[in-house]
Amino acid sequence: MNLLLLHPDELSTDGSPLRLEGRRFDHVRQVLRSAPGDLLRVGVLGGKLGQGRLITLGDDFLDLLLDPSRDPATGLDQESPLVLPWTLILALPRPKVLRRLISAIATLGIARIYLLHTYKVDKAYWQSPLLSKESLHQALLLGLEQAGATRLPELHLRNRFKPFAEDELPGLAADTTALVLHPGSSTPCPRAVEGPLIVAIGPEGGFLPYEIGKLEEAGLEAVSLGERILRVETVVPWALGRLM
């Protein structure tokens, strides 16, 4: 956690200190080992970054001052790191991998994630409690706290391939660099893409030829990253690093 992330509703409107309990309190006491008087890095979800002054450290709460009129070192006046106007379409990975991967994607700063069903995705994955809205939201927050950023990616679940590929994807892919990673392609994956981008990454085992066909019909170009077979948690940051 490189940032105490606050919900806009938690901000006080009268300049009074803000009270935090639970996970964020534990982190300040046990990991940062902060003492009253210390400045802490703070951000507001969807908003700005800055510093708060730790005023009180209780047994199970802390009070944080964020009011520059009372303490000029505090306040929220810095922009969050840039978010790229990019969309990642990812075949739903194993739930255990998914949690870590969703956090990692949130740290990298892209605008939109679609988790997609494909033939080689185990249908049981869609029933996992790790796919609950609350659990995915938590994984995204952990990613922002790690990155020191405040802007959440949009996250969409699509558990039917064909309606997504036929009805939704052509609109998303219009006027956009639109790619699907496919080891069978002879076109190398481009580098350093400017402007909006969509990139689709298949399950371990790959997309079916039928699925590649549907994605191509929707406007995606099949490109290859070479002959090595990578785990999804490796290929996602590796491909984004190459494309960025």
Place this chain on the structure above:
Amino acid sequence: MNLLLLHPDELSTDGSPLRLEGRRFDHVRQVLRSAPGDLLRVGVLGGKLGQGRLITLGDDFLDLLLDPSRDPATGLDQESPLVLPWTLILALPRPKVLRRLISAIATLGIARIYLLHTYKVDKAYWQSPLLSKESLHQALLLGLEQAGATRLPELHLRNRFKPFAEDELPGLAADTTALVLHPGSSTPCPRAVEGPLIVAIGPEGGFLPYEIGKLEEAGLEAVSLGERILRVETVVPWALGRLM
């Protein structure tokens, strides 16, 4: 496992089938669910790739034929994927992260890894059983089996920063693109580097200014990947993807 990786000593010299037990047998039976007669992807550590024919599947062993004179579909005649002449210098991460990360690095195909002590690396990490030669070798093999490749990276442990930076690194960095990722730098990290490369990646918490100075003296250039703070398991593939 996308490859049954064999040690050169396991190859028969008289064309007789080769017997496998243990982990590789379990994988063929339980994950691949192969039956006698099936062709399996095979590679020899440090050597070539090809196919073997599953001849017998016993209760705790399998026999594999690799002799093209007896079965033309079998044999080892394909080159392993390319390995880049690259060196990754990595501050030793938490042992639990290390294992996964070493496997991931092996899948990506670089020639050399140094695990380095720095000020912000917990000294206790060096005592972990996961750092034994056997355990690290196993993690590298898992990476090759995943990638479908046969060439192991060299892996070196350096538990003293200063002698490494002063005595060993200048030689490694000579006539090579040599970089250290450092958020404080105003030089952006280059893309698509050709030829030999060394890249150093610090611990979570970063290198000390003193350490950055030592690395620069050894010939490394400090470059930045932006203001987001990434976990080591994210930044390694992300940075390699950008540099490749």
